[in-house]
Amino acid sequence: MPHPAILTVIDGVFVYRREINPLPANINLRNRAKSLRKAGVLSEVIFWLHVKNGLFYKIDFDRQRIIGNYIVDFYVKSLGLVVEIDGTSHNSKLEYDLKRDEFMKNLGLIIYRISDLRVRHDLGNVLNELKDFIKNEFGDSCSD
Template sequence: MRNGTTPFEAKLWRHLSRSQLGGFKFRRQHVIGNCIADFFCPAKGLIVEVDGDTHSVGKDLARDEMHAYQGFATLRFSNAEVGKNIEGVLASILDQLMALPDRWPHPNPSPEGEGKK
């Protein structure tokens, strides 16, 4: 896992933690395959990334395509967006969460039903 967090990630996390945004639970620095997502909502399969100046657009695009293939949606925001327009960022995240289908219950439940014997 990455050590530490950027001030912009910390700012966004203050709004995403404890299910504050629309009641949706987020995980911070969640491992997906060989990548670490800044934030992840497992109920909707939404990855939220906060990108600084060191991000490579090409690598990010390839990573987003790989995640889309796995059934995940990705939203990316720059440090500047989080720093200057947190309300707009939160509105965009909430809009995407509301538009995505629920991933639960599990997409492939057993024929007998979960927990039934």
């Protein structure tokens, strides 16, 4: 069986697109998502400056994407990957995050969490770890 289309190559590893069914989106959250983009949480802005417009291995990231009744920090449609930057507000929302993660997983999405503090103080390693995660989760180094 042939592989799906190649999205990019990272360190000699072919990263493949995933087929994801169309996602539900509560259109009533559009204004909230827009205001979140404008508000610009520092760690999200820092991360965005390094991944927007395909800067991160030509991978297209969406910012403040509506999925169902939730707004995720970043979404990679071609991989079905949700990237969440968790600040201190998530410490008191464990049950909410678990419910949200379960919803995302039931849609076939993969969630990758990053600490707000690490984005602000250790961005190089954060991006390397994300790169390795994408290679391990969505890639293979053989051409089969």
